[in-house]
Amino acid sequence: MSAASILSIVAALIILGIFVIFSANVQSVTQQVESKMELKVYVQNNLSQDQLKILNSKLKANEHVVSTKYVSADKALSDFSKSLKSYSGLLNGYNSSNNPMPASYNVKIDNAKNISAVRNYALGLNGYGVTDVKYGEEYVNALISFSHFSNIFSAVLIVILSVVSLFIVYNTIKLTCFARRKEIRVMRYVGATDWYIRAPFILEGAFLGALGAVIALAIIGFGYTGISNYIMKAVSMPMDAGVVSFSSMFAPLLAFCLVYGIAIGSLGSVFSMRKYLEA
Structure with missing residues (x-):
């Protein structure tokens, strides 16, 4: 026993x-x-440096935003080409004049629970050049629920x-x-x-x-x-x-x-x- x-x-x-x-x-x-999770805030490609600075300060004004990083359209195209590795040749016809990639801000937040609120806040900045905001919404919700x-x-x-x-x-x-x-x-x-x-x-x-x-x-x-x-x-x-x-x-x-x-x-x-x- x-x-x-x-x-x-x-x-x-x-x-x-x-x-x-x-x-x-x-x-x-x-x-x-969560520490690596980011919002992609897409902006117009024709914004001036002053407009980008104003938009950046607006994004950082949100209490849940930890940091922001601007990614130009050219940088986005270069990063996308590198991610394709051996298939990067498919993008050889694209350059600065016909670049299909939009400029964006990579926005890090303090907690995944606040990502939806920050997304709505960023979408409200459309008057400052914001065109769209993307993040893995389904993935984030599934991760938190699990x-x-x-x-x-x-x-x-x-x-x-x-x-x-x-x-x-x-x-x-x-x-x-x-x-x-x-x-x-x-x-x-x-x-x-x-x-x-x-x-x-x-x-x-x-x-x-x-x-x-x-x-x-x-x-x-x-x-x-x-x-x-x-x-x-x-x-x-x-x-x-x-x-x-x-x-x-x-x-x-x-x-x-x-x-x-x-x-x-x-x-x-x-x-x-x-x-x-x-x-």
């Missing part, structure tokens, strides 16, 4: 650890993508698995108490306090929980390191975002696993002792 308790805590913590790591990576990728969903799902899963683990540890310690019921009764007759009787069982539960936590953390560490290395080589992350290294999460994961394991083991012991201490 002790082995069953340890295995149940190991299984629960592995599943919880996976979702904690998953949630941490979703948050990290979201923050990395981040919220992963956090809620992880929290619900932690509650469910905690109840399951607590129930298994409770029954394990309860069987131990039943096997030692005569000793417990004798200790009560000679005047031992409830906490004096309860302490060894709580320590046993805490030990089972801590042992399960250490085993689970070792399995999570080896598994995550291998999987993260594969992902970085085989999967193309959005906007060159990277996964969180296990070394950066080791300390909080260790604390989480130990606290969780010891708490579940101790609580299971406390609840299972009630019947024998009330008799």
Whole structure:
């Protein structure tokens, strides 16, 4: 039964650890993508330098705008040609006189949640030469929604698995108490306090929980390191975002696993002792 308790805590913590790591990576990728997210504010190509300066100051006046960068039509054409790589020859017929690319401002914002408000603000500057504003609206909304969903799902899963683990540890310690019921009764007759009787069982539960936590953390560490290395080589992350290294999460994961394991083991012991201490 002790082995069953340890295995149940190991299984629960592995599943919880996976979702904690998953949630941490979703948050990290979201923050990395948000830090690189930009609005494309397209402007007329015939604006003078003074008009561009006025428009730039208007864009920076918005409280959610972090920085702006002007990209001329010629620069936009050059960047587009470079992005085509081996197919860049398709643009050989275009030059400054017949350039199809519009000039624009790359506008960085403080938070993806404010991108729609900044877009509406920039569209309101059409009198200053703004022709259109573009950003990956569907991509941004999907990213934010997925981040919220992963956090809620992880929290619900932690509650469910905690109840399951607590129930298994409770029954394990309860069987131990039943096997030692005569000793417990004798200790009560000679005047031992409830906490004096309860302490060894709580320590046993805490030990089972801590042992399960250490085993689970070792399995999570080896598994995550291998999987993260594969992902970085085989999967193309959005906007060159990277996964969180296990070394950066080791300390909080260790604390989480130990606290969780010891708490579940101790609580299971406390609840299972009630019947024998009330008799």
